Amino acid sequence: xxxxxxxxxxxxxxxxxxxxxxxxxxxxxxxxxxxxxxxxxxxxxxxxxxxxxxxxxxxxxxxxxxxxxxxxxxxxxxxxxxxxxxxxxxxxxxxxxxxxxxxxxxxxxxxxxxxxxxxxxxxxxxxxxxxxxxxxxxxxxxxxxxxxxxxxxxxxxxxxxxxxx
Numbered sequence: 456x457x458x459x460x461x462x463x464x465x466x467x468x469x470x471x472x473x474x475x476x477x478x479x480x481x482x483x484x485x486x487x488x489x490x491x492x493x494x495x496x497x498x499x500x501x502x503x504x505x506x507x508x509x510x511x512x513x514x515x516x517x518x519x520x521x522x523x524x525x526x527x528x529x530x531x532x533x534x535x536x537x538x539x540x541x542x543x544x545x546x547x548x549x550x551x552x553x554x555x556x557x558x559x560x561x562x563x564x565x566x567x568x569x570x571x572x573x574x575x576x577x578x579x580x581x582x583x584x585x586x587x588x589x590x591x592x593x594x595x596x597x598x599x600x601x602x603x604x605x606x607x608x609x610x611x612x613x614x615x616x617x618x619x620x
Contacts, residue, residue: 459489460619461588463534463566463597465498465508467612470600472566472593473619474534477586480524484536484587487516488616494564495615500605503576506531506569508601510614512562514538519560525583527574529567531598534588537563564616566590568598 459476476485488494496510507529519538529535539561565584574582590597604612 459485460591461488461492461534462615462617462619463590464615464617465597465600465604465612466495466615468600468603470593470597472590472597474532474588474590476588477524481520481536481585481587482523483516484520484523484585487520488536488564488587489618491515493615493617495613498604498609498612498614500601500609501565504529504565504567504574504582505572506598506601507565507567507572508604508609508614509563509565512564514560514562516562520585522583522585524586526586527581527583529565529572529574529584529586531567531569532590532594533567533586534590535563535565535567535584536587537565537582537584539563564614566597566601566614568594568601 461474462471464471478485501507576582
């Protein structure tokens with residue numbers, strides 16, 4: 456199978472990077488994401504994991520992928536997939552501006568843009584993610600934009616994932 460690529464963008468800032476899907480390591484996750492693209496949502500900057508931006512989506516896979524190619528220490532350029540029960544994210548400490556309720560599932564698609572990340576959450580403990588993509592172009596510019604997002608705020612910014620042309 457030929458390599459597949461996605462464009463990850465901070466739309467308001469007009470910043471993009473390109474990632475290769477890791478279909479050899481996370482085939483079910485890659486297929487679920489690929490079939491659903493394009494995806495876009497409000498961007499959040501992580502509080503616990505450190506150098507991470509992400510967007511939340513309703514579930515889109517016919518069944519949630521198993522924990523393939525897992526990590527708790529993502530490296531710069533990793534794209535990760537997380538699935539959470541609404542009750543796991545239902546505290547105001549996360550700062551979401553929309554309701555995340557028990558009984559729902561939320562998919563979190565994340566980009567890690569710098570090193571020294573640790574997926575340890577004070578509320579639930581270790582949170583392994585599925586590494587489904589790796590940025591191959593544009594990470595430095597994206598990291599600068601992510602740092603700006605951390606300093607100036609995420610309000611009004613969108614994180615999008617699209618098939619690369």
